[in-house]
Amino acid sequence: MAVNVYLWTSLKKFTNEEDRLSIEAKSIGELVGVLERDFPGLKPFIDSGISFAVNGELSNPNSNEPLPDGAEIYLMQKLKGG
Amino acid sequence: MNKIHVKTNINGDHVEFLADPRETLLDCLRDHIGLTGSKEGCGTGDCGACSCIFDGDLVSSCLVLGVEAQGKSIETIEGMAGEEDLHPLQKKFIEMAALQCGFCTPGILIAAKALLDRNNNPTENEVRYWLAGNLCRCTGYDKIIRAVMETAKEIQETA
């Protein structure tokens, strides 16, 4: 089951200049594992706090909730609020 | 530093306290008498959160020394409500949501009361200028001004 992962431009240098990846993952937690394994340059970004938007909805990096097939996932910098 | 024995009247009660002459009236109200309703937002007379009535005059209690209270009569927010009920301004502020965080509210209520005691039919502009010494960061003043105007209207109607 593959999901579509979109990265922000400055991450491309760690993903062979791809800003869109198709990755086999059933949960965000699993996705993070794959990203860190295949693209180790992403690890510091993920470690420093990152948000995942799954079909328009923010999710936790360690979430075990199942991902819908073909989900559109955006990696986003962690947000602040006032 | 020698402390000075001050005898005064606060909200109708005889009160005595020992003041370091460097202490402001606000310090004395809050720290010696336990009346913490008057707030310190700046300590330099710029925000009005410490507003009190001092011998009939609206003052910033951070700009009055505690020792100056000797023989005076002071009204604070704690004395604003009657025994039975809130002051009309207090009621109107709650009803019309004229407060958000509530920190500036005691000072604004005291200042607004001082205005309405002098002039129960102020224009909106008069209210805005009178309350210019009372900073509020939450409300944008809109609901505060409306509540004061509405209270004035009610006071006139019942008078």
Next chain:
Amino acid sequence: MQYHTPSSFNEAVAISNSSSGLIKYLAGGTDVLVQLKIGNKSPDHLIDIKNIPGVRDVTLRKDGGYTIGAAVSGVQLTGHKKISNKWPGLVEGMELVGSAQIQSRATLVGNLCNGSPAADSVPGMIAAGASVSVINSFGTKDVLVEDIPTGPGSTSLENGDIVTAIKLPKRNKYEGDAYLRFIPRTEMDIAVVGCAVNLSLENGVITAAKVVLGAVGPKMIIANAAADCLIGTKLDGNILSRFSTECSQIAQPISDKRGSKEFRKDIIGVIAKRAATKAYARALGNN
């Protein structure tokens, strides 16, 4: 810090003479308490003059002028109908000092003795030709208000001098004054520039003028050259624009957090022009 409450000015002078260290006088306290809060050094002696009889009185003298006690507050002054009618410019200068809360406490004398070149009530007093009564161990004397400020935060008053009252001269028909200042907000700011204008008219023609500029020099500037160009006119033609330029040229502002030199020079002329127009209208109407 020792706190004193003398019951006469003589007693205040005696306390002052017998005390060492930094001595401050407390009238309205709106500057002294701020200095206590943020200043590096507290005074050693604080002499509260408010218990002295007469300090909160406004009296009409035999010569027709008014004497305003050293502890008369802004609220008292603005509430005094006769002074407000005769010297609206002087009164509005005082009224612009701070908030309603400040007005209950602040005094003309305090505003003067604080020595700020931006003090709102001082240009009006100077333009009015007001003087102060000063007491010290040698006796009492009258000094023109314009001779008191000497620079930012400093005055010509010496240790042991206590100002007991402000004296306003008699007001005549067809005279009028005005004070305007510029601030970024509508209230609660220190003047970026200020200007007081006091005019005397005969048949609508200006016969005497005093123009005082605030916050554009180390102390208030008496703009005689600008005042001169008003004399003999009815503020008609291009007089106001000449006057405005003259005031801008006379001003010697500095750049600080409240405004640049250039901006102050620009707007002092505008404010002066507007103050002159207002003073003139008042003089015309003041019969």
Next chain:
Amino acid sequence: MAKDEITKEFKYIGTRPNRPDGYDKVTGRAKYGADVSAVGMLHAAVLRSPYAHARIKCINWEKAAKLSGVKAIVTRDDFPNGKDEDTLKLLENTIAGEFAYYDGHAIAAVAATSVFAAKEAIKAIEVEYEVLPHVIDVDEAIKPDAPVVRENAGDFSVPEGCSPNVASYIEFGRGDISNGFDKADLVKSGRFKTEAAHQGYIEPHACMAQLDHDGQGEMWVCTQGHWYIRQMCAAVLGLESSKLCVTPSEIGGGFGGKTTIFIEPLALALSKKSGGRPVKIVMSRAEVLRATGPTASASMDVKIGMTKDGYLTSGSVEFRMQGGAFGGSPVSEALQCAFASYNMPAVHHIGYDILANRPRAAAYRAPGSPMAAFAVESLIDEICTDLSLDPIDVRLKNAVKEGDKSSYGPKFKKIGLIETLEATKDHPNYSVSLEVNQGRGVAAGYWMNHGGETSVSVSLAEDGSVNVTVGTPDIGGSRASIALMTAETYGIPYDSVSVNIAETGALGFNEPTHGSRATLASGKAVYEAANQTISEMCRRVARKWQIDPDAVFWEKGYAKPAGPNAGDFSPISIKQIASEMDKTGGPIAGHHEASIRGVGHSFGVHIADVEVDPETGRVTVLRYLVVQDAGRAIHPSYVEGQFQGGAVQGIGWALNEEYVYGADGCLQNAAFLDYRIPVASDLPNIDTIIVEVPNPDHPFGVRGVGETGIAPPLPALANAVAAATKVRLRSLPMSPAKVLKAIKTGSDGC
């Protein structure tokens, strides 16, 4: 109540009852940060750096320690080392180590038996400084030869060759922007600058803390989030989190500025060093302005293309934001907000987070969004003017709607920008005729809103009234909105609900009242927790009726048989269930813990009418309108209050608020006298329209409402000033001096 019922009429939601804490707050009884004392309490004062940048060579506090009444002095040496990087930054900002990084940076703290004694002791501490070069302005700080604020401050994201003051870098976008610009009939670009603004809450930071040598402590503090305080204090002091009990006082405003620590660890450390005596620290206003907040200052390059019929074809931004000596400016949020209102084929964003010798930027209401809105909405207005297009029509043509991809990627669900624009256009303010020297400005703004970690509980009292316990401090009426949602969920009167804000030991973790989340997130969690108790009540009634629990349903405060097949039973009220609960199984309570999602994005549109004095440059706001999608206004008065308060903060930022630094890098206007927040006489009434396009992911349709309102005023006023003067100001604040200069020279030099 099911989610598909959100369009239904509500009985309590949408009404305007008195807030539960109203009485306390109008009588002076409400207790804020500085309002408590304890037996044996000490007062503390903090020594702060008089330099913008200095090496601290030596701190000699022996003389101070000998002064009468002095009980404890702490410096950096009293705090444990060996922290992770984030904790180290927090600690560095709490108390300086080797370097003081900004004017006002804490150096040492003293606890003494009186405030005066503490202040005297501060003066007696001797510090030897080696003054170092400093940098204040963001465009200066990014230059390669700028003074280095902190060595090796750049993180892994920073490209090679950047100034050492670049802390992080981000770049994202989509589409082909150069192709987009080619398709435009008009392409404009410009540089925009905003100054740092302080949150300006009227209550200075204050806390009272107590910490024993066994590591157990407690704290009373004014904060937006006491779990954050606990977490951060525990981290910098090396304490076990659960042993520190943090109780939030009432809070006198926060706006993002009270979501982190400043004095709190100092109070704990002083208490420990003085043998566990309670220590109170209350900041002065000058300390608040010098050492807390503010938001970032920004320098922003924007380029936008539009067709002559008003369609946006392409946009690019490069934002440089200075967030103080430790980084953390909201540059990525600003970038996300920049084009979020518009459906554009191509957008590109670059952002730099830059260090300067200023206090560490704290969150401030929609962090980053106001700056972005100022740059983008100003430039769109310039293009509309040049192409003679109506600014609302242009925004309607380009407005994002459900299903559109946002400028930063994810798709929008149901959103209300179009409805908001239409309501704005219909308002009478848009057609009032203007006179000479007057101008009208329109601008939109966006905030994504936030859900976040949330824990709540509800419990039924024996008389059928309900206690709700939440962990989000009430800054602007959230007790009232939470009580309304609770009343609606149960179908019981608003007055039968009490909302309590609990200390850290009473609930699971809660993020602060930030990100416009209190009503949204605590409300959603309370709805879930209340429904647990409703299920339990239905179960107990089912047992009583000896029917299946599924055959009992809840309506308007009563358990009822689900239908004729369930049996013929008289409904049982919550009161009766409550009165019998000791006999039917004991206490009835529910709780809910979650990371709340489904925040619902928030859009607002403002119209400002101004008059400009052409001789002095002074701007007077004549009329002001805020239109914003609230999703669902739970308590409309407090929603309006958020709109109005946000707008006025934005007006202050646009016109007169700024940090003024001297050549020495020290802050010159650390008082409300010269840090000029708007006063009552500066303003007209602020008109509001609450648009309600319910958030489909919230049980009552709520979207956060707190933050969006601060973004549009900056460009709305700039656009209005431009309309009034025919001169475009591209830097804030639009202080009289700057406006006058622009009128005289045709530009503000930005």
